[in-house]
Amino acid sequence: MTAGSTYTPIATYTFSGQSSLTFSSIPNTYTDLILIISGSGAGVETMQLRFNGDSGSNYSYTRILGTGSSASSSQSSNQTAAIAGFMDNTQFVDIVQIMNYSNTTSYKIALTRMNVPSSGYVGAWVNLWRNTSAINTVYILPDSGGTFNNGKATLYGIASA
Amino acid sequence: MANPTMSLIASNTVGSGGVSSVTFSSIPATYTDLVLKLSMRGNYTGDLVTNPAITFNGSSTGYSEKLLWNSNNNSPSSASNSGSGFLFTWANGPSSTSNTFSNSEIYIPNYTSSNYKSMSSDSVNENNSSSNGLLSLDAGLWSNTAAITSITLTPLYGSFVQYSTFYLYGIASS
Numbered sequence: 001m002t003a004g005s006t007y008t009p010i011a012t013y014t015f016s017g018q019s020s021l022t023f024s025s026i027p028n029t030y031t032d033l034i035l036i037i038s039g040s041g042a043g044v045e046t047m048q049l050r051f052n053g054d055s056g057s058n059y060s061y062t063r064i065l066g067t068g069s070s071a072s073s074s075q076s077s078n079q080t081a082a083i084a085g086f087m088d089n090t091q092f093v094d095i096v097q098i099m100n101y102s103n104t105t106s107y108k109i110a111l112t113r114m115n116v117p118s119s120g121y122v123g124a125w126v127n128l129w130r131n132t133s134a135i136n137t138v139y140i141l142p143d144s145g146g147t148f149n150n151g152k153a154t155l156y157g158i159a160s161a
Numbered sequence: 162m163a164n165p166t167m168s169l170i171a172s173n174t175v176g177s178g179g180v181s182s183v184t185f186s187s188i189p190a191t192y193t194d195l196v197l198k199l200s201m202r203g204n205y206t207g208d209l210v211t212n213p214a215i216t217f218n219g220s221s222t223g224y225s226e227k228l229l230w231n232s233n234n235n236s237p238s239s240a241s242n243s244g245s246g247f248l249f250t251w252a253n254g255p256s257s258t259s260n261t262f263s264n265s266e267i268y269i270p271n272y273t274s275s276n277y278k279s280m281s282s283d284s285v286n287e288n289n290s291s292s293n294g295l296l297s298l299d300a301g302l303w304s305n306t307a308a309i310t311s312i313t314l315t316p317l318y319g320s321f322v323q324y325s326t327f328y329l330y331g332i333a334s335s
Contacts, residue, residue, distance in 0.1 A: 007167035012334045036194065036334075038270035038279060066229030066239030066298070073237070091279040091302060093270045115281040115300030122227040122239070122300035152193070152271060154334040159165075 007034070010155045015039050015148040023138040023155045028102035030157030033135070035096040039151010041087035041142060044119045048081035049096065050139040051108065051129050055080050058130045065123035082127035083112055084140050087148075090118035101135040108135060166333040168192070173327040179204060179320035185329045186311040190273045192331030197267040197312070200326045201252035205319030208254025210286050210295055213314040213321075214246030215267070217278070221245040223304040230297035249299040250282045252316065252325070258288035262325065273308040 008030070011023050026033070037047070050059075057078040064073045085094030095113040100106065112125040129135075138155060142148075170192075173183050188195070203211035216224070224242075228249040231237045242248050252263045265284040272278060282299035314327065 006165055007332050008165045009334050036268075036270060038194075040276070064229065064237060066227055066237070068227040068239055068241035071229055071237040071239040091277045093268065093279040093281050093300075095268060095281060113281055113283065113298065115279060117225055117227050117279065117300040117302040118277075120227055120241070122229045122298050124229075124298060150276065152334060154193070156166075156332075 006158050008157045008159070010157050012152060012154040013148070015151045018148045021140040021148065021153050024136070026136050026138065026155070028134055031100065031160040032158040033098040033101050034156045034158060035084070035138065035153065036093070036156070037084065037140065037153040038091070038093040040089050040091055040149050042089060042146035042149060044086060044088045044116065045142040045144045045146045047084040047087055047094065048141045048143050049084035049110065049127065050081050051131070051135045052133055052137050053139065054131060059127065061125045061127045063123060063125045065121065068120045082110055082129060083125045085112050085114035086116045086121050087142060087146065088116045088119040092116040098135065104132055104134055106132060168331050170329045170331050172329070175321050175323050175325040177323050179322045181320045182313055182315040183321065183327050184311060184313040188310050188312070189331070190308060191333070193271065193334040194332045195269040195272050195309070196330040196332060198328045198330070199250070199265040200262045201265065202262045202322045202325055203252045203254050203316045203319050204322050205254060205316065207256055209256045210251045211254045211316055211318065212248045212251055213316050214248055215250060216246040216313050217303055217305070217309045218307055218311055219313070220305060224301065225304070226299055226301040228297060228299050230295060232295045233292050247280070247282070247299070247301045249297060250284045251286050251295055251297060252321070253286050253288065257286065258290065261288040269309065275306045277305065278303040278309060
């Protein structure tokens with residue numbers, strides 16, 4: 001049974017040593033986007049998230065992080081990328097929800113849920129991209145030069161009607 | 162445009178008398194990821210919240226998890242668990258306000274792969290009290306290379322009560 005017009009796959013990467021992932025030509029026919037990144041990489045790294053090729057200081061985020069023994073939170077303004085989560089060399093899963101991505105009147109919000117249990121991290125980010133353009137490209141880059149080695153990344157479209 | 166892929170695999174609504182566990186078995190291998198959506202309440206006397214053990218394929222080994230949570234008016238905290246099941250997805254207990262149930266979602270990617278299995282769990286328990294609320298984010302790893310064919314949720318104590326609901330969905334990436 002299909003549960004309505006939701007979770008339509010737009011594009012998928014099967015990891016094979018990529019140093020970055022780019023989802024381009026994203027159609028504007030959905031309401032929200034969901035990005036699922038799971039598998040293993042070269043080591044523990046933060047994954048940067050950019051939209052439409054923008055590497056300017058137009059991103060900010062607030063984070064809450066757990067290590068299995070302590071919790072912390074932080075806020076960062078005027079960053080050159082948002083955050084798509086962490087990766088490690090065991091099995092991680094990061095889930096990014098990008099709301100109302102195709103509107104041209106408001107700045108864009110992305111919620112990130114990060115799960116890297118083997119390396120001891122669980123957390124969440126709320127990201128803001130200060131741009132009113134519709135998002136047509138999503139770019140993910142490990143910030144220490146690592147690679148995507150064994151797993152998948154899929155961008156899904158979610159339609160509200 | 163590709164076809165939408167979120168499909169209901171199975172569901173369970175607990176009837177009168179409650180149940181001591183819920184199992185989804187014979188999960189088809191035709192999807193990429195699994196999603197569990199849960200609304201749960203337990204009956205163990207005195208519990209504000211209770212934690213069902215979540216296990217795969219009937220296995221009682223290989224589970225580890227990291228928890229980030231906030232309860233009541235406290236500062237956020239973090240904890241870890243390694244044991245016979247995932248424990249950090251919470252159900253409301255009988256000491257929470259009547260008619261309140263938890264709201265939880267568990268995402269399990271690549272459930273048929275030959276790698277270890279990761280999972281992401283978000284859970285909330287809210288009942289209009291400054292002393293009973295709970296918000297938790299959980300990252301889990303099952304160190305087993307077998308494809309997941311069954312999922313069981315078993316309260317550590319007591320049973321799930323009537324009107325608890327359990328939905329299992331499959332998501333395909335192509």
